[in-house]
Amino acid sequence: EVQLVQSGAEVKKPGESLKISCQGSGYTFTSYWIGWVRQMPGKGLEWMGIVYPGDSDTRYSPSFQGQVTISADKSINTAYLQWSSVKASDTAIYYCARLTGSAIRGRFDYWGQGTLVTVSS
Amino acid sequence: QSVLTQPPSVSAAPGQKVTISCSGSSSNIGNNSVSWFQKLPGTAPKLLIYDSNKRPSGIPDRFSGSKSGTSASLGITGLQTGDEADYYCGTWDSSLTAGLFGGGTKLTVL
Numbered sequence: 001e002v003q004l005v006q007s008g009a010e011v012k013k014p015g016e017s018l019k020i021s022c023q024g025s026g027y028t029f030t031s032y033w034i035g036w037v038r039q040m041p042g043k044g045l046e047w048m049g050i051v052y053p054g055d056s057d058t059r060y061s062p063s064f065q066g067q068v069t070i071s072a073d074k075s076i077n078t079a080y081l082q083w084s085s086v087k088a089s090d091t092a093i094y095y096c097a098r099l100t101g102s103a104i105r106g107r108f109d110y111w112g113q114g115t116l117v118t119v120s121s
Numbered sequence: 122q123s124v125l126t127q128p129p130s131v132s133a134a135p136g137q138k139v140t141i142s143c144s145g146s147s148s149n150i151g152n153n154s155v156s157w158f159q160k161l162p163g164t165a166p167k168l169l170i171y172d173s174n175k176r177p178s179g180i181p182d183r184f185s186g187s188k189s190g191t192s193a194s195l196g197i198t199g200l201q202t203g204d205e206a207d208y209y210c211g212t213w214d215s216s217l218t219a220g221l222f223g224g225g226t227k228l229t230v231l
Contacts, residue, residue, distance in 0.1 A: 061220070
């Protein structure tokens, strides 16, 4: 069974660093892109970027380029989303999802449960 | 403002049919496959339609997808109260070289 299990909720102060994770199981982790999707409170889904754990190739949405870093550690089947300095506007639920089909143009077929990130002073 | 345009809300009575539209351009819907997702409060999005008109295993045939030119549509027949959710279209944008989601449509089953 394919599963993506995300790390738990985080509460951070503005300016702090943060790294959340997404561990895959039940499939060959290195053969599928993993993406990150943001949902801010009361808002829609936003495509942030993707990473290919096989070679750590990454692609970012222009809206998120330079704002976050997406990475993967294939030795432990885990993808990451990190911030060097969070802002209040980073408060959101972040989902990871597996991309399948036409490589980077594929669809998200399996999703993690979401990680709530709250940034408040 | 999303690059992919969806109506903010649609509504219909139980048992009826509803269609949700997603309008884009040649750089996204016009030249790439479209996916549709159902988002219930407090749960992760769920893939309903991929490659514009295919259903993953386990998705009932009440859900259907179509695409024409730079627009796509999700159809839901035999509406049930459990279908009340937010629905999102998604695709790749060849100009942005990134994925996109529509702004989402809230379905109310009256």
